[in-house]
Amino acid sequence: MVRRTVLACLLLATLSVLFPAQAMTPESWKLEWEIDLPEGYITTHPIIDNGSVYVRTSGFWTGEERPQVFAFSTGGEERWNRTSATTVQHDMSPLLLLSSGFGPCGSWPDLIAVGWADGTVEVLRADDGTSLWNRTSASQGWGITGAIAQDGDHLVVPTRTGMMRLCISNGEMDFEVELGLGWRNGILTTDDAFWQGDESGNIWKVSRNGTSSLIADLGGSIRHAPIQTSSGIFVHVQRGATSTIHLLNVTNGSTVTIHQGGASPAIPISNERYVVTGDSSFLSIFDCERNCSLVSEHPTTTNGELAWGSAQTVWYPVNQPNGNWAVTTITETGNITSTVNFSTPHDGYGTAAPSFGESRIAMGNDAGVLMMYVQQLTVTTDSQDYDWVPIIGAILLISTLSIGAYASSLNRNEWTWRLVMLVLLVSTLAITPDLSSRWSQSVIENSSTDGSDTWNETWPESWIDTQIVILEIDGEQQVVGGLNGYQTALDLTLAAADEASWEVNVESTELGSYVVSINGEEGSGWEYFLNGERAGQSSDRQTVSDSIILHWRLVRR
């Protein structure tokens, strides 16, 4: 019986190694064809559908060239193209495929909705490119640059000055509202309303009858469609050389700042649990089942579109002189396991995400070349993309225990205990970071404060009920207050450092991020206190409330 158990375990382990889940790896794709589109960038993703690929260009604005929308067969043969002679700026509103359908306002065939930079919204027949209808909207320097959304039998269009809702079948207007000026801002559609950001950092809510209300003013610029998550509405705000990420509570309109990011944010994407953002510094994964807390980051520069390649791979253009596309794989817990490059013959600056069809990927960048990749027939597995650690760990532990059981059956109890202890130790080591983190949180919650960090009467009243950071070196204190919405002690520290121009050096370890030095001072370590209570875990894992005094103290005696 024991031998059978051992054999079954070994068989299971062997099968797991031989047949891992297949990843969408760059190596499994082959360039089938490419077409150099005349005089234009490709700044937004193509669409692959039903044997066709649709793509739009954004003109270089030299000579007579003008932006176009093209349709090709998936074999690379051009089917039709549509030129706008009147558009006025770079066209970057993503094409929207509207599958044939019907609704109270009429029926329609397969269509492509196009927002032009002169403010025109036009609906083209997918089969021949003829215009079904078009409607103009206001243009101030440019017109439509954001993503049009489908809302049943209507289109909701982010115009330069606001939003309009049009019937798909005939273009009849349902409503048009004035909001803030927009640039590449899209629309979030919820059951009761439409949500849109603008260039002043405002978040607008437009009810289904067209009544608009200003919900929040975050400053900066919102250049993507807000994202609905289980923790609230997620927005990535561009601010000069940095960016900030916020959550909006749709019930009371309050906002919290959850993270500070790099410059020029990309258009974030989400699945049921995670939101992925990009900027000039990082690709970042946020877990919105845990208040959209930051889970992992990968250093890169990506400023345009991101796309899910599968449930756990994110594809994105690296916006650098020799930039390619990159594929980042995340685990079910949101941790980044690998990032591999997808290089093409036309690497360079780019902001357009790839598009996925059945066994096909279409992609283009600022070089203006549309490339079609097909999946190779040979099945390849890529150990780089597959997260082997958990499966190998599980196999080793199970095998070890099985061998222990076998030793026990031979009355070799000494070996049984050895193997059991080894498994126990390895398992405990694996859970220690998480366990110690939760334990420390519990210790802090259950221990009483010594009250040494209480409100200082010399502080401004505007700091009451805000987040305050004290930096103490050799008894001298610097204080930054009036901060709001930071979720972890590290984020709060970095925000204060940004405001007060402190230089913070953080080192990442298995047990979390540790502040190594502040303003070049290392001493024999930095310790921190929350409302006077010594914290017991790394600052990136220590959550902080909205009203907190975070005190960093240099230990040096």
Place this chain on the structure above:
Amino acid sequence: MFQAFGVHGPELTPFADMVIDVLLVGLAFALLVTAPRTSRHDVYLLVTFVAAVTALRVLLQPLPNVQPVTVAALLVGAQLGARRGVAFAVLVTLLSNLLIGDGWWTLFQAAGWSAVAILGSQLNLGTADKFRSGQLYVAAICSAFMFDFIASLSIVTSATTLSDFAVYLAHGIPFDVLHALGNLTFAVWFGHFVFRALESIDSLEELEQSVVEDYVVEG
């Protein structure tokens, strides 16, 4: 608990560091030379054991609070007596900290492992043929908490309150448990083997006993 925080007490000047190291080395050699009849073979074996445990500690340093030195100190104390046990503990602490980080805490770690060696010297683990593993396992678990407590004293300064220290200790409990589990694993895997290997070195107490007996016989 030691590695749960990034703070290790007072920062020492290089001179103070050197003074502590010299004092500890002096203590270790003083304890070793008090052995009346230590053969060259015994010295080689002990030095080899010090080097092996030092290397193992450095190698396992990435694993939080898995400390092979603790069980080794217990066994050396049990087999060779308190004085050689303390010398062993001090030398391993000094050598390994030279590689992974020296400072004020070295003094407390050396004290912690010395205390463990003294605890070991009080154990009666029998002989290699009749090894009392149960005693070793219990001692391995207890010594983890004892060492961690002594090492944690390094963070105490005049500004540290009892409550601060208690919270500090409480934060470290998961790491204490991990230390105990690591000790138990080392004891189960290598306890008997190391005990037998050390048996080839006559214990200081045995040597002293034989010297006394020689004198008595000659007298």
